Amino acid sequence: MQVSEMSGKECRELLARQGWGRLGCALDNQPYIVPIYFVAEGDSLFCFATLGRKIEWMRANPRVCIQADEIRSRYDWKSVVVFGRYEELLDDAEHEQARKHAVTLFSQRDAWWEGAYASDEVRKHASDPIPVVFCVHMTQITGLEAEPDAGQVALDVAQQKW
Ligand SMILES: Cc1cc2nc3c(=O)[nH]c(=O)nc-3n(C[C@H](O)[C@H](O)[C@H](O)COP(=O)(O)OP(=O)(O)OC[C@H]3O[C@@H](n4cnc5c(N)ncnc54)[C@H](O)[C@@H]3O)c2cc1C
Structure with missing residues (x-):
């Protein structure tokens, strides 16, 4: 297996294709x-959520990390890591255009609100869910990709058959 670095363009293309990943934040x-x-656009990743732990944590510490990947086999994969800064697109005049733009981007996916609202159903509170639109401004992006050796290609093909 050969591992090599992906270009910035390849990293962005993976983020745009995949449209989901793992968001890491930290507190204390x-x-x-x-x-x-x-939704990936330029140097930004736009997300929709309802108020819960990750939003509370990112409000307190806006330094976040997102990882996304495409894994065909253990010898054949791509993985992208983004470091970035959380910015909440508040429901106010200052952020109105940016929020509208984000919602237009979200609308390209069916039922784009569902993950966020469904998550609220398990929270133990009596109030209505509080929607949050946010953006991760990418400050650094890196990607690695693995390609299989000839023998590993044959092994992958054999494993897929079975
Ligand atoms: C493919 C996929 C896409 C998703 N997309 C979105 C999205 O776009 N927007 C969105 O808001 N949510 C999405 N979710 C759900 C998301 O992963 C969280 O479960 C949800 O947002 C709640 O996070 P929270 O920090 O508000 O947790 P809270 O509701 O505050 O939950 C408190 C605790 O519950 C546990 N918990 C919460 N989420 C998970 C989890 N996923 N797995 C295991 N334990 C958990 C943790 O211990 C957490 O600290 C998606 C999930 C999947 C699998």
Whole structure:
């Protein structure tokens, strides 16, 4: 297996294709990771959530990390890591255009609100869910990809048959 670096363009293309990844945030030296959908545009990843732990943590510490991948086999994969800064697109005049733009981007996916609202059903509170639109501004992006050797290609083909 050969591992090589992906270009910035290849990393961005993977993020755009995949549209979901794992969001890492941290508070008081405690990391927390959850899967999340996003829409990649330029140097930004736009996300939708309802108020819960990850939003509370990112409000307190806006330094976040997102990882996304495409794994065909253990010898054939691509993985992208983004470091970035959380910015909440508040429901106010200042952020109105950016929020509208984010919702237009989200609308390209069916039932884009479902993951966020469904998550609220298990929270133990009496109030209505509080929607949150946010953006991760990418500050650094890296990607690695693995390609199988000839023998590993044959092994993958054999394993897929069975
Ligand atoms: C493919 C995929 C896409 C998703 N996309 C979105 C999205 O776009 N927006 C969105 O808001 N949510 C999405 N979710 C759900 C998301 O992963 C979280 O479960 C959800 O957002 C709640 O996170 P929270 O920090 O608000 O947790 P809270 O509701 O505050 O939950 C408190 C605790 O519950 C546990 N918990 C929460 N989520 C998970 C989890 N996923 N797995 C195991 N334990 C958990 C943790 O211990 C957490 O600290 C997606 C999930 C999947 C699998």
